[in-house]
Amino acid sequence: MTRRRSLLRAAAALPALPLLAPSRTRAQGGSSRSAEWKPDRSITLVVPFAGGSGTDAVARILADLLGSRLGVPVVVDNRAGANGTIAAAHVARAAPDGTTLFVTTNTTHSANPSLMKHIDYDPVADFTPVARVGNLPFMLVVGEAVKARSVRDVLEMARQAPGQVSYASGNSTGIVAGATMARMGGVQMLHVPYRSTPPAMTDVIAGRVTCMFVDIAAGLANTQAGKLRVLAMSTKERSALMPEAPSMAEAGLAGFDINSWNGVFGPAKLPPEVVATLNTAIREAIGRPEVRQRFAAIGFEAFSGPPAELDAFVRAELVKWRDLIEAAGIEKE
Structure with missing residues (x-):
């Protein structure tokens, strides 16, 4: 009894320790074993391009998948303009609670820092990487009225009429791919920029612009309808999604390799459990063959x-796109 009283007095003399909250398993590379986050209201997927763009189509499928998995409405908010900077700045300023996410591409997170003199966000510091979603392969297309049947034909047209053959763009991939084609082909081409891809395609179809690089997701319906003719893919190898189209290397421009990627981000300081839940939902959905199809x-x-x-990829892509833009001779605007 004397020993027990001594122990109690010693314990009472110790400083009080804070109560520990129940431990929460943190995400290990997006593992499904991490603590589950349960959103209590709708989630908004912000897209930096207009409806009808490839990224918009991807975001709408993703919204459906996430809504089913998380049990809350998931809506798409298109905030087009200024090469995606309007949407990027909006997400960067949003509360880091998981209800505002960014479905974006290399335009905002790889190319813009080297294309624009001023942007209101930092693609690394102002965002939390959530998950890669995939790639948006691009193709060089012309309208029905254009006689060109190959990349060589387009370049020959440009040689015959310097500065009169034009290329449209609705995003950074279109800008850089068009300028790279002109540089590698040794020709002068007129760049016609658009706010987003759909109006750019409209003018190519109408013959007001000669050609453009457009992602398959945005241009597929028009190529299937015969309104656009595919001349080549923008990558060094053929795409499994359009195997009949030659690569730019096959078409005569060896070393041409430009691709667009897609990923999901949240604002900076997004809690680990939110990142883990979202990453798991995306990876498990994309892991299903029917979803990939x-x-x-x-x-x-x-x-x-x-x-x-995704974090490491973005950092590497910032360097890659800087080099592509400098090589193409594009000056910041």
Whole structure:
């Protein structure tokens, strides 16, 4: 009894320790074993391009998949303009609670820092990587009225009429791919920029602009309808989504390799449990063959990975796109 009283007095003399909250397993590369986050209201997927763009089509499928998994409405908010900077700045300023997410591409997170003199966000510091979603392969297309049947034909037209053959763009991939084609082909071409892809396609179809690089997801319906003719893919190898189209290397421009990627981000300081839940939902959905086929049907190569992989990828892509833009001779605007 004397020993017990001594122990109690010693315990009473110790400083009080805070009560520990129950531990929560943190995400290990987006593992499904991490603590589950339960959203209590709707989630908004912000898209930096207009409806009808490839990224918009991807976001709408993603909204359906996430809504089913998380049990809350998931809506798409198109905030087009200023090469995606309007949407990017909006998400960067949003509360980091998981209800505002960014479905975006290399335009905002790889190319803009090297294309624009001023942007109101930092693609690394102002965002939390959630998950890669896949790639948006691009193709060089012309309208029915254009006689060109190959990349060589377009370049020859430009040689015959310097500065009169034009290319449209609705995003950074279109800008950089068009300028790279002109540089590698040794010709002068007129760049005609648009706010987004759909109006750019409209003018190419109408013959007001000679050609453009457009992602399969946005241009597929018009190519199937015969309104646009595919001359080549923008990558060094053929795409499994359009195997009949030659690569730019096959078409005569060896070393041409430009591709567009797609990913999901949240604002900076997004809680780990939110990132883990979203990453798991995306990866498990894309892991299903029927979901990948659903994306493939719109011209999108779907795949995913852990948040850390997307973070490293973005940092590397910023360097890659800087080099592409400098090589193409594009000056910041």
